[in-house]
Amino acid sequence: xxxxxxxxxxxxxxxxxxxxxxxxxxxxxxxxxxxxxxxxxxxxxxxxxxxxxxxxxxxxxxxxxxxxxxxxxxxxxxxxxxxxxxxxxxxxxxxxxxxxxxxxxxxxxxxxx
Amino acid sequence: xxxxxxxxxxxxxxxxxxxxxxxxxxxxxxxxxxxxxxxxxxxxxxxxxxxxxxxxxxxxxxxxxxxxxxxxxxxxxxxxxxxxxxxxxxxxxxxxxxxxxxxxxxxxxxxxxxx
Numbered sequence: 732x733x734x735x736x737x738x739x740x741x742x743x744x745x746x747x748x749x750x751x752x753x754x755x756x757x758x759x760x761x762x763x764x765x766x767x768x769x770x771x772x773x774x775x776x777x778x779x780x781x782x783x784x785x786x787x788x789x790x791x792x793x794x795x796x797x798x799x800x801x802x803x804x805x806x807x808x809x810x811x812x813x814x815x816x817x818x819x820x821x822x823x824x825x826x827x828x829x830x831x832x833x834x835x836x837x838x839x840x841x842x843x844x
Numbered sequence: 845x846x847x848x849x850x851x852x853x854x855x856x857x858x859x860x861x862x863x864x865x866x867x868x869x870x871x872x873x874x875x876x877x878x879x880x881x882x883x884x885x886x887x888x889x890x891x892x893x894x895x896x897x898x899x900x901x902x903x904x905x906x907x908x909x910x911x912x913x914x915x916x917x918x919x920x921x922x923x924x925x926x927x928x929x930x931x932x933x934x935x936x937x938x939x940x941x942x943x944x945x946x947x948x949x950x951x952x953x954x955x956x957x958x959x
Contacts, residue, residue, distance in 0.1 A: 774934055774950035831900045832948055836886040
């Protein structure tokens with residue numbers, strides 16, 4: 732069935748370090764991937780996205796890497812800050828008639844001083 | 845602020861009851877999506893509407909139904925409520941052009957508690 736999964740449920744990092752959150756997806760037909768950040772009590776917020784014709788995309792302090800060979804997606808956060816503490820979700824879209832997103836279970840990022 | 849508005853923010857009700865959750869999409873967005881998020885879980889896709897018509901269906905129970913009105917706002921109806929229906933219900937919107945993929949904009953959610 733459709734699934735997007737995460738390797739680690741919780742990631743603890745020290746402030747200032749780089750964080751890497753991983754995600755595995757199962758559908759090789761997926762052509763669009765996106766990372767969302769969800770803070771406690773809030774709705775998911777867009778971080779960065781990438782299409783299947785790319786293998787890397789950079790934003791402000793964030794980088795998404797896509798490895799289609801092994802169906803793996805990662806989110807790298809540089810110089811992690813306390814405000815980065817949240818749950819991070821990867822999601823995929825298979826294209827076609829609908830642009831619905833299928834979400835993974837999420838990774839909780841905890842930043843400690 | 846994503847521009848997506850959901851009401852109510854919190855709702856407490858009893859088993860067997862029926863509730864309606866409301867969503868106003870971003871201005872100009874034609875697609876509305878409903879997701880359910882149980883405690884410490886991911887977001888489960890329920891249903892998508894595009895310009896008033898159902899476009900995609902996920903793991904939505906038969907006790908649940910939704911619709912999108914001509915003014916593009918959407919309602920999610922949950923009936924014969926059970927304890928396990930307690931969750932956060934998110935609405936999202938997008939432009940939704942056929943074949944176009946992109947960011948979904950999420951509301952702040954409606955927290956439903958069934959006692």
